[in-house]
Amino acid sequence: MKPPSKEENTKLDFIRQIVAEDIRTNKWDGRVVTRFPPEPNGYLHIGHAKSICLNFGIAAENKGGVCHLRFDDTNPIKEEQEYIDSIIEDVRWLGWDWGEHLYYASDYFEQMYEYAVQLINKGKAYVCDLTAEQTRAYRGTLTEPGKDSPYRSRSVEENLDLFERMKAGEFPDGSRTLRAKIDMSHPNLNMRDPVMYRILHAAHPRTGDKWCIYPMYDWAHGLEDYIERITHSICTLEFENHRPLYDWFLDQLEVYHPQQIEFARLNLTYTVMSKRKLLQLVQQGNVSGWDDPRMPTISGLRRRGYSPAAIWEFCRRIGVNKFNSTVDIALLEHCLREDLNRTSPRVMAVLRPLKVVIDNYPQGQVEELEAINNPEDSNAGTRKVPFSRELYIEREDFMEAPPKKFYRLAPGREVRLRYAYFVTCKDVIKDENGEVVELHCTYDPATRGGDAPDGRKVKSTLHWVSAGHALEAQVRLYDHLFTKENPDDTAEGEDFKSNLNPNSLELLSSCKVEPSLANAKPGSRYQFERLGYFCVDLDSSDGKLVFNRTVSLRDPWAKIQKAQKKK
Ligand code: ATP
C-alpha cells in the first residue's frame, strides 16, 4: 500500500494551494522541498502524523518534490538516541521515504556559529550578561515596552571576544547569552532582543562535548531551512508570531529565504498530545511505556492494531486549516474500522466462555465446517473450523430469563451457530452459587451450514469455538485513557492525571480462540466475529497468545454522521 496521492486528494487545502501557485509562477524554480523537523525528545504521536502526511504528502504529490527528515536536536538535555531511532521507525512505518535526505540540526552547529559571528559583525547581535530572570524582567509585557539591556551597546570587538570565549567554555551555564539586537519596544515580544545562544555544559548525543553553547529554536530553525534550501517551511500555528523573527534573521544575513506557513495543530478528544505530558505518563508508570496501546503515539497505535492506511485516511479527512479545534476521536476510530473491515480476516473467538454440550451430537465426532475469511474480499477464500460435541459460546449470549428484546440463547430457544447448525437449549447447569456453568443443547443435523430446509427462521446467530480444539488466549480490552473529553479540564490544584480512566485496561485471561490462530504473528490483525477488531500483541509467543482489542465493532461516528444528515 502507498499513501494517497494528489488524485485522491482532489480538493486542495490552503497550503497545497500556495504550493500549486508557487509552481505556476515558478517562484522556487519549480522546486518543492518540505521538511518534517521533530525534536528527538519523545516519541511521535498522532498529531505529528498530521504534519508528516502534510509535508511528505506535498513532496510526493509534486514532480521532483522532496521532504527531508530533520532532527531538530538543539537541546541536549532532553534528547536521546532512543527517540531518534523510534522516530525513524515510525515515519517509515507510516509509509514515507526521505531517500538520502536525513539531516541533523547538530550537523550545522559550526555554520550557525559562523552566521552568529556575521550578525555580531553587522552590529545585530550582542553578548548579554543578564541572568534569565533579569532578561525576563527587562522584556516588558504585552502592554508595556521592554528595557534595553545594559550590555546592549557593547562594541563589536568585545562581543566577538566574549562570544568566542562563551564557545570555548570559559563561562558557567546561564551566565551569558548571545542576543539579537532588534527592538526592546517591539509590539511582538519575540522581537525584543531574543536569545540566540545559551551556555549549556552538556554532552550532546551526536556532537558529544564539542559544544557548550547551543542555539535557540528561532535562530536555529530558519538557518536549518535555509541550509537545506527548503521552499515551504510548514509549522503549527503557535509559530505564527515567530515568523517575523524567522524572516528577520534570514533578511539580516541576506541569504536564501524559505517561506514559513502555519497550520492548526491536531487536538483529539480524550487525548493528551504534548510530549511533555506523555513523558510523564511513561515515567510515572501510568502506562506500560511509549508504545502502550492506550497511548496516542504512533508506536502505541501500531501496537494497538492501527494500520498506516487508517491514519492516512484520518489525516485526509481532517484536512488542513488555520483554526485550532478538537477532533472527535470517534472519527479516528471510524477510519480505522473502515480499513480493518476491508482488510481483516474474520475468525471466531470467545472472550468470556460458557460451555455448551450438544447432547445428540455423536461423542468423538469432529466436523470441519467451511467459514468465509472476509466477506469484503472475495479473494480471501475460506478456511475450515472444527465443530464437535462440546463448544464454548459467549457468556453474554445466554440469559436464563431473557428480557423482551434479547433474541439470543435462552431455555427452550433455538438459535444458529455461525457456519454450523441450529441448536436449542434444553437444560441449564448451575454451580452451588447459582451461577450458570454449562448448557445442554440439541442440534438439528438438517441445518448444517446454517439454514433449515423447512424454512424455519431463528432470530440470532452466535459465534462459538470447539472446546477440544480452542486455543487459550489473553485478551486486553482498552478504553479511552482519560475520562474527560478534555483531559486538561481539571479542578483547582489537580493536573491532567486526575482525569486518567481507572478502567482503561481490562485483562481477560481465559479466552478461547479458534485453532487457525495457532501461528498468528505479532502485529497480525483480525476481526473476532461479533466482537471487534483485534491484533496480536508483542507479548505473544508460541503457545501463549495475547491479543489487543484494537476497536469494537460499534461505530459511534456513523451515528453522529446520520444525525448530522437529518438536520
Ligand atoms: P509537542 O507539543 O507534542 O511536544 P512539538 O511541537 O514540540 O510537539 P516537535 O518535535 O517540535 O514537537 O514537532 C515536529 C513537527 O510536528 C513540528 O513541525 C510540529 O509543528 C508538528 N506537530 C507537533 N504536534 C503537532 C500536532 N498536534 N498537530 C500537528 N502537527 C504537530
Ligand code: MG
Ligand atoms: Mg517543538
